[in-house]
Amino acid sequence: MNIRQHGAAAVPIAILAVALTGCAASPQPSPTSTPTDLTVLTPEATGDVDSVTWGLSGNEPTTLDPILVGTIGQNTVVSNLCEGLMQVQPDFSVDLGLAESYDQPSPEVYVFHIRPDVHFWNGQALTADDVAFSLNRNLDPASGAVNGYQYAPVQSIEATGPLDVTVTLSEPNADILAILAGLSGAVSQRSAVEAAGADYGTPAGGLQCTGPYELGQWTSGQGIEIVANDDYWNTDLTPHTSTIHFDAIVNNNTLTSALLSGDLDGAYAVPPAGINALSKGEGTLYFGNSTQYFLFGPVDSSGPASDVRVRQALNLAMDKSSFVDRVLGGAGAPMKGFVPPFAFAGNPASAALLSAYDKLPGNAAPDIDAATKLIEEADLSDTSLTIAITAGDQTALAAATLMQAAGTEIGLDMTIEQLQDTQIFDLFFNPDARKDVDLLATSGYYETPIFLSYTGTFVNPDGLVNFIGYDDPDATAKLHDALTATDPEQSAQSYIAGQDIWQDAFLTVPVATQYERLYLRDGLTGVPATQAYVSYPWAALLGATS
Structure with a gap:
């Protein structure tokens, strides 16, 4: 993965994209036709x-x-x-x-x-x-x-x-x-x-x-x-x-x-x-296809978002199609997991990987009733959640505003907090800073198809962005098998088996993948x-x- 925006060599900055770089794009009305x-x-x-x-x-x-x-x-x-x-x-x-x-x-x-x-x-x-x-x-x-x-x-x-x-x-x-x-x-x-x-x-x-x-x-x-x-x-x-x-x-x-x-x-x-x-x-x-993604990542291991039912509910309540239409100008698609499908496209076993992705449950349109039931089951003692975004990032603000509206509909009190770059960066290395934040609006892209390594940052117990302490030995083993397999088809099957495990945990709330947008003047090609x-x-x- 790679949207390497700033400094630290040990940090996969794809995960810090919204955190460290503000996108100046403002939400606009939906185009007259969706780019398909x-x-x-x-x-x-x-x-x-x-x-x-x-x-x-x-x-x-x-x-x-x-x-x-x-x-x-x-x-x-x-x-x-x-x-x-x-x-x-x-x-x-x-x-x-x-x-x-x-x-x-x-x-x-x-x-x-x-x-x-x-x-x-x-x-x-x-x-x-x-x-x-x-x-x-x-x-x-x-x-x-x-x-x-x-x-x-x-x-x-x-x-x-x-x-x-x-x-x-x-x-x-x-x-x-x-x-x-x-x-x-x-x-x-x-x-x-x-x-x-x-x-x-x-x-x-x-x-x-x-x-x-x-x-x-x-x-x-x-x-x-x-x-x-x-x-x-x-x-x-x-x-x-x-x-x-x-x-x-x-x-x-x-x-x-x-x-x-x-x-x-x-x-x-x-x-x-x-x-x-x-x-x-x-x-x-x-x-064109791209690996650009938008998602919300939980960052507090003890707050409401650490409960899988809350993450499932937010995933069901978020109006992902509205985000694609209103914020991305129609140039994108709702995302089912934290890996954008184009990341699989060039893999020798892409057919199996993409087929498995297509079979993941999706919810481009919100299901408020199902989401509300999950929140009721969670029986939260505190229904307030804070979403952190980078100050001035209008795309992240638009995504967070949609998430805030979704949370309100299902009984959550969600606050958007705009933080400076240094404060966002601190979230990744200072557990105390994460106690005041439940979700981080995140975007990024892969420079090359390294979806296996990227997955490990969420799934492995010591993964860089595994802030909620997710630890499933079966999921970790399947991912390790996929990463160390010498046969692409075998690797894909191990990954797919692991995906069936960590997908249910909703380690992120995926929102959308964004299409690449290229403009050429007349006469160039x-x-x-x-x-x-x-x-x-x-x-x-x-x-x-x-």
Whole structure:
């Protein structure tokens, strides 16, 4: 999982997304029609383009160092510059990247064979030492690697030949290839990193990678430019567009207006509030699957939300369809569990996983009578609950307001408390802070399909966000079997068996998954419409329609 927004290397910030970053999107009336046509890839480009100006939603990146990037805006840029041994594909599957193949002499050992024809932008050849050095940065707590926690199963990463890298795990891990496909697994040139020191990935220190684009002019406050790499190794991803200039725009209304006026040629993550206007613009608005999710997580082990009947009742009472229509502009779907279904899509056993997800009980429309009965059964001595959101986050406020209304209907007294970033962050590490909060409005996304590891943060007794003390040995065992299985189908069956156990516990109150929203001006095409772009070199496919 990954929406890495801020600091701590040991924290999977996907879970802290609402907590640490406010989304400025305001709730809007439902669009005239619900976006239901989902696209994986836009039509293939057949012509070249000299330059494109692309919009980034949010602040300008402060770093492009692959192990430090943590926002959608940063990922949007770096995914075209730096690449790893494995690569996420537009359909969210994982395929080979800088590795032309790999061997697995034992379930715990992977030997990656690096392509011999790869060069950094400065013309120097990629070596196994560069790869091992880059990956080992995630194992160094001093590096500040925001996804370093994902490498906990890794015992060692070594260059075992000029073009061979051996990754040794403490036990088999079904997520490891997906982990290596994320930007934390992207390769930088060792000498460049060591020469730049703390400035690596900044305007002062530059960047040195192997991707289809190389970093061009970057002056803080004036946007970021990337230019086509004429010596790129992968001829299937030879760029159609020579230069791309990224403009970061914080205000959603400004972003929408710039797309409509033609000041921007395209953007991912366009504001839900702009869906109606953009759908009527001269360009094309595409919708694609994503792993973006919204949910409410219980954080107090002794409050009302620690009672499973209260969580079940809130799940039944929440008007999830209203959230999708009114807040997401129709670009989403109610969610049945804490894992968004697109996270399963690229798995070799996706058919079984998605079928099991489809069979989970859903309640897009509220069932107030059933929810009220559960609250009566719980016989609470205190019916007051506090929902924490990040101050200024209008999307979280809209979700919390709907939850508050649902709670009122079933006999609960729910208060919304807007907290500052530091206060929200404190909830994750200070049990005393959690005593005053019952539910945390949470959103995030997965950069790669690591739903197994993500599930563990809720299910395992020591899981990062298992604040209510959930401990079911059968569920833990099934998840461990899924994570350590070497056969994808076996892993899927173990996961499904475990899902049948933890689903009934409602470790979260799931709300919705959000579709990706891509806007392209007339004449541009080629790029993925799914959220896989945060790890895939999408810009290499961007070109003209003729």
